[in-house]
Amino acid sequence: MSRKPKVVRTVFALRRAIADLRQRKATLALVPTMGALHEGHLSLVRLAKQHARRVLVSIFVNPAQFAPSEDLGSYPRTWAADLAKLADEGVDLIWYPTSDIMYPEGFATRIVPEGPAVVGLEDRFRPHFFGGVATVVGKLFGQCRPDFAIFGEKDFQQLRVVTRLAKDLDLGIQIVSGRIMRESDGLAMSSRNVYLSPENRRIAPTLYSAMRAASRQIRAGEPITTALAAGAQTITTAGFELDYFELRHAKTLEPVNSLHDGPLRILTAARLGTTRLIDNLAVWASRRKTLQSSPRSRSSRRMASGIAATAPAVAAPRSAGAASLVR
Numbered sequence: 001m002s003r004k005p006k007v008v009r010t011v012f013a014l015r016r017a018i019a020d021l022r023q024r025k026a027t028l029a030l031v032p033t034m035g036a037l038h039e040g041h042l043s044l045v046r047l048a049k050q051h052a053r054r055v056l057v058s059i060f061v062n063p064a065q066f067a068p069s070e071d072l073g074s075y076p077r078t079w080a081a082d083l084a085k086l087a088d089e090g091v092d093l094i095w096y097p098t099s100d101i102m103y104p105e106g107f108a109t110r111i112v113p114e115g116p117a118v119v120g121l122e123d124r125f126r127p128h129f130f131g132g133v134a135t136v137v138g139k140l141f142g143q144c145r146p147d148f149a150i151f152g153e154k155d156f157q158q159l160r161v162v163t164r165l166a167k168d169l170d171l172g173i174q175i176v177s178g179r180i181m182r183e184s185d186g187l188a189m190s191s192r193n194v195y196l197s198p199e200n201r202r203i204a205p206t207l208y209s210a211m212r213a214a215s216r217q218i219r220a221g222e223p224i225t226t227a228l229a230a231g232a233q234t235i236t237t238a239g240f241e242l243d244y245f246e247l248r249h250a251k252t253l254e255p256v257n258s259l260h261d262g263p264l265r266i267l268t269a270a271r272l273g274t275t276r277l278i279d280n281l282a283v284w285a286s287r288r289k290t291l292q293s294s295p296r297s298r299s300s301r302r303m304a305s306g307i308a309a310t311a312p313a314v315a316a317p318r319s320a321g322a323a324s325l326v327r
Helices: 011-021 039-051 079-088 129-144 156-168 191-195 198-203 206-219 224-237 287-292 298-304
Strands: 006-008 028-033 054-059 093-095 148-152 174-178 241-249 264-272 275-283
Touching: 006 011, 011 054, 011 093, 011 129, 028 039, 028 129, 039 054, 039 148, 039 174, 054 079, 054 129, 093 129, 129 156, 148 156, 156 174, 156 264, 191 275, 206 224, 206 241, 206 264, 206 275, 224 241, 224 264
Parallel strands: 006 093, 028 054, 028 148, 054 093, 148 174
Antiparallel strands: 241 264, 264 275
């Protein structure tokens, strides 16, 4: 029978529990979530255990990142199932605060991030979102003081915002990213997938297939605008209301003009029925093309000889990782 993790609901109890966990200088990893846990979240817990001796999971549906028209009231809440799953994973501690604990009467401080938070992706459609995320993450980091914090790549812009926040504020916390966990048909795992009707669930993997097709076209030398337009058309034809389908620099999230502008990522968001889905995919330049696009020494030309133009595996279904704080 799995040992139930300790559950704490006040900051005082949290800090006492963390002090107990840190005896003998044990390292601590935090996995922030909003509950409704699925295999993607659990893969982040397993990743946390690879980095630290002790693992703390937070469960808090953060009202500060929801607009009035969004699904705060209906967001899935599955506490009993979440507790059982975290017990099976051997989590040490669960931080399960209420809104009154996180935002007590008189709370008046907010973190307003810039940089990757204002690049015209999620921020263009949800301008409230990253201020709410940055504020709650700042609170979680201050409350828990972990050595590592684990975030999924599915919320890729969020990952970049949180990484920038930890670096800019000199928090001494290493942000670790977990790869996207997918269903067998390619749909990125998300707590919000339960909203999909059977018909929309059948259509939903089109996001992933459109990104893969665009990635292949870009890597084959097709103009970026052509590949992105084709992907957007595929998504809208399937019945989605598309917000964006863009290729960006994977570190800065700034727009790019070439396959060789740096590590690249396709990012997309679209609404299917009442459910808004987001996803992303790395786009890798082939090694041959990368070598040919820059000045090469004689030794590098020898290294390139005979190398096939292949890319690393592209987020295969059920590979690893998932969204953490938001999805």
